[in-house]
Amino acid sequence: MIKVLLVCGGGASTGFVAKNMRTAATKINQEIDIIARPISSLEELLDSVDVVLIAPHFKFRASEIEQECNAKGKKAALANPEAYGMMDGDGLLSQVLFMMEDNNE
Amino acid sequence: MNKFLDWVTINLSPKMDKITRNPWVSSIQESIYAVMPLILFGSIISMLGAIQIVIPAFPDLSLLSKFSFGLFGLFVAFLLPSKILEKKQINTNRTIPGLTSLGLFLMLTSPIVNEEGYLVIEFARLGGGGLMCSMIAGIFVALIWILFDKTNLFKKESALPDFVLEWFKNLIPVAIALSVGYIFSFVLGYDVFAIIQGLFAPLFNSLQTLPGAVLATFIVTLFYSLGISTHVFNAFLIPIYIGATIENITNASMGLQATNLFSYEPILAFANIGGAGMHLSLGLMFIFLAKSKRLNGIGKATIMPLIFNINEPLLYGTPIVFNPILMIPMWLNSIVCTTIIYFAQVWGFVPVATMMNLTGQMPSFMYAFVVYGFNGLILSIGTFILSGLIYYPFFKAYDTQLATKENEIKQ
DSSP: OEEEEEEESSSSHHHHHHHHHHHHHHHTTOOEEEEEEEGGGHHHHGGGOSEEEEOGGGGGGHHHHHHHHHHTTOEEEEOOHHHHHTTOHHHHHHHHHHHHHHHTO | OHHHHHHIIIIIHHHHHHHHHOHHHHHHHHHHHHTHHHHHHHHHHHHHHHHHHHOTTSOOOHHHHHTTGGGHHHHHHHHHHHHHHHHTTOOSOSHHHHHHHHHHHHHHTOOEEOTTSOEEOOGGGGSGGGHHHHHHHHHHHHHHHHHHHHHOOSOTTOSSOHHHHHHHHHHHHHHHHHHHHHIIIIISOOOHHHHHHHHHHHHHHHTTSHHHHHHHHHHHHHHHHTTOOTHHHHHHHHHHHHHHHHHHHHHHHTTOOOOOOOSHHHHHHHSOTTTTTTOHHHHHHHHHHOOSHHHHHHHHHHHHHHHTTOOHHHHHHTTOTTOHHHHHHHHHHHHHHHHHHHHHHHTTSSOOOOSOOOOTTSOHHHHHHHHHHHHHHHHHHHHHHHHHHHHHHHHHHHHHHHHHHHHHHHO
């Protein structure tokens, strides 16, 4: 089961987005666990997740977060801004699945 | 307009990057936001406190706020050093610096021994009013650990066993940090807390002026329209605005006038309807007035978060970020609404708020009513409508652009 962490400032906007991603996952019967949390919780949650998606308005922290995640062998990326903007659960889910696919090579 | 965007990306962006990526800045931001659940709890208690005015028999729950929101400074004192050390990647026990910072912060609040021989700490100094002092204590403690980490006092080949080395590695910074506090607070007898407050007073006061407040909200909106979360600046505005509200509440409780016109309460009630930039009216226009399928779709997709003043999806979906046509009215709205906040209070249409309420996700009309009563509700509806009027011409221009393109593609 893939475990995804969505981070933004307070976990508010990501909360809505996470809900849509869960719906998208149910549609395709994808086992996935998605949580949306404030960025201040990243350090304590990183061990228990596989992938981190960074909300677009935290782009300025993206490279630092990616470094921190990669150091622990976790995948991280900036959430696709268009998909995030449309709260496109399918689109963001695809992004996550694509990221995890790289893992399996 | 494109020249402006070019200037922004070439000149301003790198400078903005330096500030926003700065580990000290993000440490402060994360430490403050980490305490939010307790602050929101305090806000809820404050709101319940307003019920007492209507139903006098309602119990006084203010103590619940005292031990949540009222300990804001104390909490940040503990959290800040470990956040800084984490981001500076200093390999050290994170709890010890935090505890040391707690001790130092308490020292700096200038406790005194009273007649009965008790060491007394002024409780009011532990809350939001103590944030500047606690941040300075936290930064100072982190600095000591950082400097000590660089000096490498003991060689690896030292004859001393590991646990003794570890002991010293922590003991010496603790001793330095607390001794400095000891000397200033007790030997020299300075009220460091008050000194720090005095140092920041000019900044606090300037944000209580109309130009200062307008500049502050404009900068937040400007950077937000350039893709940088409002959290970055809010982290620094929080101590200032909370300090202002606390001062208002204290003055009011002593029968004095509350004079701070700018804090989160008026901003959240009147200048945050649909998030920073007043986007609820724009979102509704997308749904009901847009001729382009794109805007119509985005409005429908993002209206739910907008009602709760979350506009990130709208900002990135439209997009509004880096989109000149929609950035300009966003800035105008921040300037206009902040100005309205000023005059509405000066002219007495709404009182100066004496409630501490940071529940920014509460729909604004409800929030305005809870904090300001009926006049507040009217004013928030007023700024909402005004924001729509400001957005309309720009919305129309952008919508027409998009609709034309959509029709061209059809053909």
